[in-house]
Amino acid sequence: MASKKQGNGARQSNSDTRGAGRLAQQAAEGTLLYETKNPLPGETRARAIELLNHRLADCIDLQSQTKQAHWNVKGPHFIGLHELFDQIYEATEEYVDLIAERVVQLGGIAEGTVRVCAERSTLTEYPLVLSSGEEHVAALSDVLAQFSGKAREAIEELEDIGDPDSMDILTDVSRGVDKWLWFVEAHEQTRPASTESARSQR
């Protein structure tokens, strides 16, 4: 009897493995949705989940980059920047949670492992050799601005597909990131750009 039970268990285990493999493949193809009473159409939810998971990868990357800056910054403005970068890290942790939980609310799977995010993030990789406050300010303001731009693109697409609540979440997040961009960038904005150069940037 014992061996028969083991046999059944082995068969069960194999079919579980195959089932998990199938689910993983569906998740990778973006076709896996949990049933939900959320009234948005399945097609809208699927596209919103895809958009949000990409911004989730960026946001987790951004979060780790702020900690990298917090740990390694040196120079005369050390304490101010060290503390500012940690504040941005804590705020970004909340943004990550907001985006990931919206994915799950829509019936999706929040794809937020370090390995997935490393492959998927669109942000510039943070150079490990940075040292001075100026270097960290330049690098972190770059990625904050990149994140903000990508969030806006996603907001526009979410408007097109009709998901105002996901738009609202990303608007909230991008508003916060814009504030942190100001806090970081103010360290290098010593004088306004001339009207001429501001015009040429338009």
Ligand SMILES: [Fe+2]
């Ligand atoms: Fe710390």
